[in-house]
Amino acid sequence: MRHYPAYCSDCKRLWLVATQDAPSASPTCPRCTERGRLVPGAYYSDPASVVFSKLEAAIVASGMSPSALGRLSGELERLLPSPTEQEIDGAFRDMMQRLDVGTELEASPGKRVALRMIVTIANTLSQPVVRESGVMRLPQTIRGLFDPSAK
Numbered sequence: 001m002r003h004y005p006a007y008c009s010d011c012k013r014l015w016l017v018a019t020q021d022a023p024s025a026s027p028t029c030p031r032c033t034e035r036g037r038l039v040p041g042a043y044y045s046d047p048a049s050v051v052f053s054k055l056e057a058a059i060v061a062s063g064m065s066p067s068a069l070g071r072l073s074g075e076l077e078r079l080l081p082s083p084t085e086q087e088i089d090g091a092f093r094d095m096m097q098r099l100d101v102g103t104e105l106e107a108s109p110g111k112r113v114a115l116r117m118i119v120t121i122a123n124t125l126s127q128p129v130v131r132e133s134g135v136m137r138l139p140q141t142i143r144g145l146f147d148p149s150a151k
Helices: 046-062 066-079 085-098 111-126
Strands: 002-008 013-019
Touching: 002 046, 002 111, 013 046, 013 111, 046 111, 066 085, 066 111, 085 111
Parallel strands: none
Antiparallel strands: 002 013
């Protein structure tokens, strides 16, 4: 089964949508039952979904501001393409300490995958989305904008 990340703008939390097929574009939040949105990025397997949930809860519990989450996401984005495992190991240990999560997470999906999950979660939470009302408003036209002009 595949698990796709989704975000609820009402309770400002992420969760995973489990499905064997493509998920709905606006899944229902399991916390508040409002409609959420899928988050662009990877999907996860069953074992990795447990790690995602633990990381999401730890990031929310950390109380980081949106700007701090944005910096964290950018920091990891720059690091992840790095070819050295030593840097990945160091970043993983640092993140687990910062988030007060045990190192038991390192074996399941792998350190790079866990760091990529943190990027997805932090990036999503750093850019809050305002719920749209669904009402489309036409912009007011500027008087004279479309009037024929004399040549």
